[in-house]
Amino acid sequence: MRYLSWISIVRLGLVQLCLGAVVVLTTSTLNRLMVVELALPAVLPGLLVGLHYAVQITRPNWGFLSDSGGNRTRFIVLGMAALALGGFLAALGFVVMADTFWMGMAISIAAYVLIGLGVGASGTSLLALLATATHPRRRAAAATITWLMMIFGIAVTATVVGKLLDPYSPALLLKLVAGVGVLVVAVTGLAIWGIERRHGGVAQPQSAPQSFRIGMAEIWAEPRARHFTLFIFLSMVAYFMQELILEPYAGLAFGLTPGQSTQLSGAQNGGVFFGMLTVGIAATGLRIGSLRLWVIVGCMGSAAALLAIALAGQVAGGIALLQPAIIALGLFNGMFAVAAIGSMMALAGEGREQREGTRMGLWGASQAIAAGAGGLIGAALVDMARHLMDVSTAFGVVFALEAGIFAGSALMAAHIIDARRPPAMARMVPGE
Secondary structure (H helix, E strand, O other): OOOOOHHHHHHHHHHHHHHHHHHHHHHHHHHHHHHHOOOOOOHHHHHHHHHHHHHHHHHHHHHHHHHHHOOHHHHHHHHHHHHHHHHHHHHHHHHHHOOOHHHHHHHHHHHHHHHHHHHHHHHHHHHHHHHHHOOHHHHHHHHHHHHHHHHHHHHHHHHHHHHHOOOOOHHHHHHHHHHHHHHHHHHHHHHHOOHHHHHOOOOOHHHOOOOHHHHHHHHHOOHHHHHHHHHHHHHHHHHHHOOOOHHHHHHHHHOOOHHHHHHHHHHHHHHHHHHHHHHHHHHHHOOOOOHHHHHHHHHHHHHHHHHHHHHHOOOOOOHHHHHHHHHHHHHHHHHHHHHHHHHHHHHHOOOOOOOHHHHHHHHHHHHHHHHHHHHHHHHHHHHHHHOOOOHHHHHHHHHHHHHHHHHHHHHHHHHHOOOOOOOOOOOOOOOO
């Protein structure tokens, strides 16, 4: 088969960019509008966002369909269309809530279900295509490129839509969300056009199992696939546990203002960006270390940074330690994320043939469930701990627990991820 060229990898990254552009509107912009403009309790948009994660338990189904259907491109484009429609319906549901709450809520529930289905169908099929058509030597770089483009899409969409939405009106909100939806579907169609056919990433329907149940049973019977699923869940719970408690910790334990804590969050995301970039350059360009090594470094570095964050609340002058520790957490989180995704792409092709989509779907579902559960677990544990001890200690205990989970994830990675480096290749590989 012809492997993906760098240009084709960037084109697929545009699809990931489009996914991030729509999702950020529903998980960030609409959340803020519900809490501020409608004065709704914050738990309500939180539950809606959790619903879209829960629906992504269907990812293995979408992966299986893309394996057996022989056309991943179709699921990528149709999934993006469903996501765009879901995003518009979510905005419409918010607007209707202002006059008829329950009708708006019904529309919103349907919208977030559609968003979860769209992300599952498009995202899983995209990752399966990347896994089957990317040269082993380029998987770390491909993961870096596509995820950095997703972060770029999130940042640009949030910034541009935020500026255009002022002064706010319901009609303007619907217009902007509809415009983003049309744009991402068009960009996705143009970006993906012809790549699957040209690079031989098409799944062969005749070699796929006849039913989803049989296909899943075959994948679950593979020890490495099963163990990697558990690793993804455990490590992603650790990754997301701090999501809802880091900024409150900065405010309650150190007295930082909302603006100052938001700046810390921005510094953490900057660290994530550079962590991802580091692995992409080191593993692909400089050939330093295997993906397994970078996963372990990312997990152990994240654990150390979390312990430093916990320690900052226990020592005099700990505020000086807080920002460097949070930046370090972002840096090692980024390293872990890209290396884990690269490992996922490599493992997707192992075992029975023509099951790449099903494996990616299984791991994507594990990640989505962990993302939804991790934040809630972290917040719930902090609430319980605050009844038993002072604020700094309560948060510190949860951060320490999160560090322990990351350390356990590193031990799992050492046993289930192949330590071999990708094979050497010439300056130009097939498909260039």
